[in-house]
Amino acid sequence: MTKFSEQFSRRKFIVTAGASAVSTILLKACTPAEPGGTAGAGGGATPGSAASPAATSAVAVANEKRVEGIETTKVTLGYIPIVEAAGLIIAKEKGFFAKYGMTDVTVAKQANWGSARDNVEIGSAGGGIDGGQWQMPMPYQISEGLITKGSVKIPMYVLAQLNTQGNGIAIAGKHKGKGIGLKLNQAAQDYMKGLKAAGTPFKAAYTFPKANQDLWIRYWLAANGINPDTDVELLTVPAAQTVANMKTGSMDAFSTGDPWPLRIVQEDIGFMSALTAQIWKDHPEEYLAMRGDWVDKHPKATEAMLAGLIEAQQWCDKPENRAELVAIVSGRNYFDVPPAVLTPPYEGKYKMGDGQADINDFKMGPLYWKDDLGNVSYPYRSHGLWFLTESVRWGFLPTNTLADSKTIIGKVNREDLWKAAAKLPGVADADIPKSTSRGIEKFFDGKEFNPEKPEDYLKSLAIKKV
Ligand code: CA
DSSP states (O other), X not given: OHHHHHTSOHHHHHHHHHHHHHHHHHHHHHGGGOTTSXXXXXXXXXXXXXXXXXXXXXXXXXXXXOOTTOSOSEEEEEEOSSGGGHHHHHHHHTTHHHHTTOOEXXXXXXXXXXXXXXXXXXXXXXXXXXXXXXXXXXXXXXXXXXXXXXXXXXXEEEXXXXXXXXXXXXXXXXXXXXXXXXXXXXXHHHHHHHXXXXXOOOEEEESSTTSHHHHHHHHHHHHTTOOTTXXXXXXXXXXXXXXXXXXXXXXXXXXXXXXXXXXXXXXXXXXXXXXXXHHSTTOBOOEEEEEHHHHHHOHHHHHHHHHXXXXXXXXXXXXXXXXXXXXXXXXTTTTOSOHXXXXXXXXXXXXXXXXXXOEEOGGGSOBSSEETTEESSSOOHXXXXXXXXXXXXXXXXXXXXXXXXXXXXXXXXXXXXXXXHHTTTTOOGGGSOSSXXXXXXXXXXXXXXXXXXXXXXXXXXXXXXX
């Protein structure tokens, strides 16, 4: 695995580690005051509860279905304030974790992805986290010591997918009228490339390098004839800072989870070029992954936690629960945004801007339990393979990763634990995937990813680094 690690630039590591060390300290300083944290949470401090329909909706009863032999009732899960985190927050606030005996779950806001990585390195015993929400392939990168301090390998287990969709690419308003949308014609491509020649290269941001948002923006650019490595500039900006940075004009585009891209349109700072749901309908997005040592030590608690998450994900996808979901996650304890910015994506309503047709389709928004292709929560190995293949495409991982992929994925992906836990909330057999592969995946530009033949997918792509 040495070559695996060499692909990560030392310099970049130092930069992100330095920046996130500061935020870790800040995070720790504010942890006691973080609701959803240890202090005074317990579901009592439900944000927005006074005005929300919470009172009329059933809350799960603590220990109602307590898992026999549970090793601990306590776990600390990190999250980033984007729609991906909703399942974890709802599992806590609506009592689904507690229902299965996990009565002391801390859902801890992370300043950015680098902080989450730093905090999982420390573990909850040291004031960090045991696991939580991750972009892909971060659990693999942490397991292989590619983004950890001193390249220490910290085995991680991927336990469930948190959501699909709910992410998008926003473009600064100064580029209106140039035809920058899902598909770019020749003139639009020439315009974007021409900015570099003019000395003002198009700057596109993601929230953490070599993971989902970086991969989405690269896929979209490359499918439109723009080489992300040579025709534009890519940079890292934390999700919560994206709106401010676009306002000040320090970037031209960014890719992240809702509600941040939508705010760009609502505040008339820019427009949307694409939803990830348009790039790849029902695509894999973010995941619940834990330190392997925590899971190995607490198998029953893991099962209880997963059962609570699964039930929360089912709850999140009921349209009648979305108003309450918005009231809870938008609260000061959690995302701290006006509910009005979260409501449209949760109804599948997207204003795209720049003369593009609006989207109004519940199934184009974030989904947590079921989509048109089946189960959202199940952690398909074929999706892990796509993230590794796409990482090979851009030179983030060596080509031989594909030959080793079964071993690499086998160590990290714990679909077996998901399957065992799904029995507790009574998930119907028909809703439990029979195969570890979702089969052939289709993208907006006509490309296909066959998990049996990742090399063929790489060959089919015109723009790549490999
Ligand atoms: Ca995301």
